[in-house]
Amino acid sequence: GDSVTQTEGQVTVSESKSLIINCTYSATSIAYPNLFWYVRYPGEGLQLLLKVITAGQKGSSRGFEATYNKETTSFHLQKASVQESDSAVYYCALSDHVGFASALTFGSGTKVIVLP
Amino acid sequence: EAGVTQSPRYAVLQEGQAVSFWCDPISGHDTLYWYQQPRDQGPQLLVYFRDEAVIDNSQLPSDRFSAVRPKGTNSTLKIQSAKQGDTATYLCASSLTGGGDTQYFGPGTRLLVL
Numbered sequence: 362g363d364s365v366t367q368t369e370g371q372v373t374v375s376e377s378k379s380l381i382i383n384c385t386y387s388a389t390s391i392a393y394p395n396l397f398w399y400v401r402y403p404g405e406g407l408q409l410l411l412k413v414i415t416a417g418q419k420g421s422s423r424g425f426e427a428t429y430n431k432e433t434t435s436f437h438l439q440k441a442s443v444q445e446s447d448s449a450v451y452y453c454a455l456s457d458h459v460g461f462a463s464a465l466t467f468g469s470g471t472k473v474i475v476l477p
Numbered sequence: 478e479a480g481v482t483q484s485p486r487y488a489v490l491q492e493g494q495a496v497s498f499w500c501d502p503i504s505g506h507d508t509l510y511w512y513q514q515p516r517d518q519g520p521q522l523l524v525y526f527r528d529e530a531v532i533d534n535s536q537l538p539s540d541r542f543s544a545v546r547p548k549g550t551n552s553t554l555k556i557q558s559a560k561q562g563d564t565a566t567y568l569c570a571s572s573l574t575g576g577g578d579t580q581y582f583g584p585g586t587r588l589l590v591l
Contacts, residue, residue, distance in 0.1 A: 370517070395578050406480075407520070407568065407582040414578070452519050456578050464510055464533065465580060467519030 363388045365453050367468035375476045376445055382438040382471045384427075384453035394455040396429055396436045397465065402449045410438075410451070414458075448475045479503065481583035483569050489589045490559050498554045498586045502571030508532075510580060511544055511554050512568040520568055526552065527574070559590045 364387045374380050388394040398410040398420075411420040416431040427438045436453060453468040482501045490496055502509050508527050512520035523542065524534040528549035537544065541560075546552040556563055566587050570580040 365519075397578075399582075406584045407570075409579055409581075412579065454519075458578055463578065464522040464525050465512075465520070467521070469517070469519045 363390065363394070363455060363457060363466040365455055365466055365468035367453055367471050369471050370469070371472045371474065373474045373476065374443055377442050380438075380440045380443045380447070380473065382451055382453075382473070384436045384438065384468060386434050386436060386453070386455050388455060388457055391457045393431060394457050396427070397454040397456070398425070398427055398436075398438050399452045399454060399467075400449045401452070407452070443473075443475050445475045445477055448473055481569055481571055481581055483567075483583040483586055485586055486584065487587050487589075489591065491591050492560055493558050495555065495557050496559060496588065497556075498567050498569075500552045500554070500569030500583060502550070502552070502569070503573075503581055506571035506573050506581070507549070508572045508574060509546055509552050510570040510572075511552070512570065513565045514568055514585070515565045523554070556588075559588075561590045564588060564590045 366385045393416045395414045397412045399407050400410045401407050411422040413420040413429040416429050419428045425440045450470045450472045452470045454465040456463045484499050510525040511523045514520040524537045524544045525532050526546040541557045544554045566585040568585045569583045572580045
């Protein structure tokens with residue numbers, strides 16, 4: 362089946378420093394799945410941060426960027442300068458978009474703590 | 478536009494008890510998903526519907542879990558005879574076919590089985 366791997370369970374970074382959260386995927390039913398980053402801020406529900414549906418393309422939102430790399434099957438999330446408000450749990454996900462609807466396969470999540 | 482709503486927000490049960498979770502998707506969204514999220518893990522699909530039809534329930538423990546969406550709008554997820562291993566947050570999400578695969582999530586129901 363499909364799988365998404367996030368190797369870091371928690372990352373601590375100081376404000377204004379750069380951040381990278383690693384994500385690799387494996388999709389068995391389709392060559393080029395749709396890729397997503399979802400985020401849960403403290404006290405809030407899960408929400409979409411960004412998505413990329415075309416291999417080789419980059420998505421961006423709220424200062425975050427992620428590039429769909431089909432060669433390395435990766436979709437790392439990066440931000441050049443984090444703020445305390447970026448403290449949250451970030452989830453990488455894929456959908457195989459087979460048929461007219463498809464569910465998401467999520468990674469285990471990376472908790473980001475930004476220190477003032 | 479109202480988001481996905483879920484109730485109750487919290488539930489505490491003894492093993493063997495039953496519980497039902499309710500979800501109201503975003504108006505007009507034809508696809509509805511139920512995910513289970515154990516602590517410190519990512520959400521895992523249980524079942525999803527397009528309109529009132531079940532598309533995939535292969536991950537739903539059918540001996541104790543059931544889910545319905547009778548009119549293609551609201552949905553109910555029920556656990557008969559809960560076990561401690563069912564302790565998790567239950568998330569409902571909805572999407573619109575042709576909407577680019579974006580799912581919108583509700584706040585979740587946190588279940589604790591003692």
